[in-house]
Amino acid sequence: MDRGTVGSAQSGRLLVEVREEGSSAVVTPAGELDHHTADLLREPLEECLSKGLSRLVIDCTRLEFCDSTGLNVLLGARLKAEAAGGGVYLAGMQPVVARVFEITGADAVFSVHDTLASALADSGGDGDG
Numbered sequence: 601m602d603r604g605t606v607g608s609a610q611s612g613r614l615l616v617e618v619r620e621e622g623s624s625a626v627v628t629p630a631g632e633l634d635h636h637t638a639d640l641l642r643e644p645l646e647e648c649l650s651k652g653l654s655r656l657v658i659d660c661t662r663l664e665f666c667d668s669t670g671l672n673v674l675l676g677a678r679l680k681a682e683a684a685g686g687g688v689y690l691a692g693m694q695p696v697v698a699r700v701f702e703i704t705g706a707d708a709v710f711s712v713h714d715t716l717a718s719a720l721a722d723s724g725g726d727g728d729g
Contacts (some may be wrong), residue, residue: 625653633666633667635674671700698712
């Protein structure tokens with residue numbers, strides 16, 4: 601397993617770390633994801649996709665807040681990842697963040713996991729191979 605850090609971006613309210621783990625990019629946003637900080641997540645996600653890493657695992661354990669702009673970043677990444685044969689897997693959402701996904705119904709379009717380990721182990725299971 602290569603666990604090298606691919607990169608990170610930071611503002612006063614959001615830090616985003618990216619690393620490769622096997623065939624996945626593990627993206628860890630920490631702090632508040634809103635319209636002021638959304639590009640700090642959008643840019644590394646797009647960079648992963650441009651490098652051919654279409655399986656994006658978002659480790660949400662340190663994400664304290666997510667508004668509709670942040671949700672749109674994740675939905676956009678999901679569309680691009682699925683078009684490239686991958687997907688977006690969410691792991692370890694805090695209750696306040698999970699609530700945004702439940703209210704909007706977005707939890708139904710993402711693969712949501714309690715832990716990072718289970719998100720990494722998820723093979724997609726859609727049968728398309």
